[in-house]
Amino acid sequence: MTPAPFTENEAKRLEALHKLLLLDTPPEERFDRIVRFAAEEFDVPIALLSLVDRDRQWFKSRVGLEACATDRSVSFCGHAILQAAPLVVEDAACDERFHDNPLVTGPPHIRFYAGAPLELPCGERIGTLCLIDHKPRKLDSLDLDILRTLRDLAVAEFGAR
Amino acid sequence: MLMMTHQPILLLEPNPLLRQTVGLTASSIGAGPVFQALNVRMARQETERQEFASAMLALPEPGAEDEDEVMQLIAAIRDGMTCCAAGMPVYVSTISCDRDRVQRLQQLQVERILIKPFRARVLIEALLASRDRV
Numbered sequence: 547m548t549p550a551p552f553t554e555n556e557a558k559r560l561e562a563l564h565k566l567l568l569l570d571t572p573p574e575e576r577f578d579r580i581v582r583f584a585a586e587e588f589d590v591p592i593a594l595l596s597l598v599d600r601d602r603q604w605f606k607s608r609v610g611l612e613a614c615a616t617d618r619s620v621s622f623c624g625h626a627i628l629q630a631a632p633l634v635v636e637d638a639a640c641d642e643r644f645h646d647n648p649l650v651t652g653p654p655h656i657r658f659y660a661g662a663p664l665e666l667p668c669g670e671r672i673g674t675l676c677l678i679d680h681k682p683r684k685l686d687s688l689d690l691d692i693l694r695t696l697r698d699l700a701v702a703e704f705g706a707r
Numbered sequence: 708m709l710m711m712t713h714q715p716i717l718l719l720e721p722n723p724l725l726r727q728t729v730g731l732t733a734s735s736i737g738a739g740p741v742f743q744a745l746n747v748r749m750a751r752q753e754t755e756r757q758e759f760a761s762a763m764l765a766l767p768e769p770g771a772e773d774e775d776e777v778m779q780l781i782a783a784i785r786d787g788m789t790c791c792a793a794g795m796p797v798y799v800s801t802i803s804c805d806r807d808r809v810q811r812l813q814q815l816q817v818e819r820i821l822i823k824p825f826r827a828r829v830l831i832e833a834l835l836a837s838r839d840r841v
Contacts, residue, residue: 583724587826688736692827695732699724 548643550598550624555670559627560600562670566704568606569597576703577607584677584696585609588689592654592678595700596623596661603673610678611654620649626661627671632690632697635659637682658683660690662697666704675700714760715740716834719750719777720800721765728827733834741834747776754780754789761837762791763830766801769808781815796837800830 553559563569577595585593592610596603603621605614618624625643626633638644638656649656660683661676675697685693716733718741720726730741742759744750750764764781767774777799787793799812800821812820821833 579724583728587728587828688732688828688831691732691736692728692831695728695735698731699727 547620547645547647548625549619550621551628553628553671559670559672562666562668563597563599563672566672568704569599569604571606573607576706577700580675580696580700580703581607581609584675584693587692587696588660588677588685590658590677590679590683594623594676594678595664595673596621596676597664597673598623598627606673613654616649620647622647622649622656622659623661623674623676626674626676627663630663630665630671632660632662632693633674634685634690636684639682654678655680657681660685660693662693664697664701664704666701714758715742716838717742717744717750717753717759717762717764718834719744719747719762719764720830721746725827725830729830729834732827733831736831736835738831738835738838747773747780751776751780751783751789754784754791756790758790758792759795761796761798761834763798763800763834763837766799768802769805778811778815781812781817785815798833798837800825 581593581595594605595607596605602615602618603623635641635644636658638650638659644650656678658679661674663671664673665671718730726743730743734741742753744753764777766777781797783789784791784795785793796818798819799817800823802823804820
């Protein structure tokens, strides 16, 4: 397993995340509706709006998952925030980075992951809008475009408070 | 690669998240501008203000308040009462469509009827197809 690495600008990234005052806040319908929509659109059992904090990833909104946080080291989203483009893992069981990840070998038994990073106007990537399935999947270019649009709508909500 | 035209597509869809997802995605992948109408009154006003390349209109269920207004909008387009070409492709999305409704929509020369629920992807593909027809 490749633990989720820290970003180059981690201090600035965390500052931008904490400034939003979203961590550990109650669920909000404006985010929940986007995550529900994503789960239905892509027909996945799990969809999350994940915020990657210093040592954990915390879910501001979640469908299909009881846990509200996981350790950052095992998070797929921790990998996704390293790049601007969505991270797609078609089959985690066959991916060197994730095949022995406890979230793959155990609950929630991730096989497919697609996470579009939440990038703030300042350029910091604070988390993802992500889709998870228990079976391998592929996304085509239109699927990715739709995921990016939903991600953009979520990011727009950060500035709308 | 899709050809860009100057004319936007009209999208009438009351569900805000579906409307925004479809409109923004279609625009971002080269379908050109998509005018998002929240309700039929807004859609009607826009057809009287500008020409559209095609229209995707959500038709409420039978008996709903706006059902007749949407039908009247399509009729107005066909009768040349708007800025749009009378033969402009019109697509309709709806929850249900019995034989009478299908006949009425056929008389209005609706290009295609999409039955809800459907994925945003289905609507986007229909919008792209409508653009290709122009």
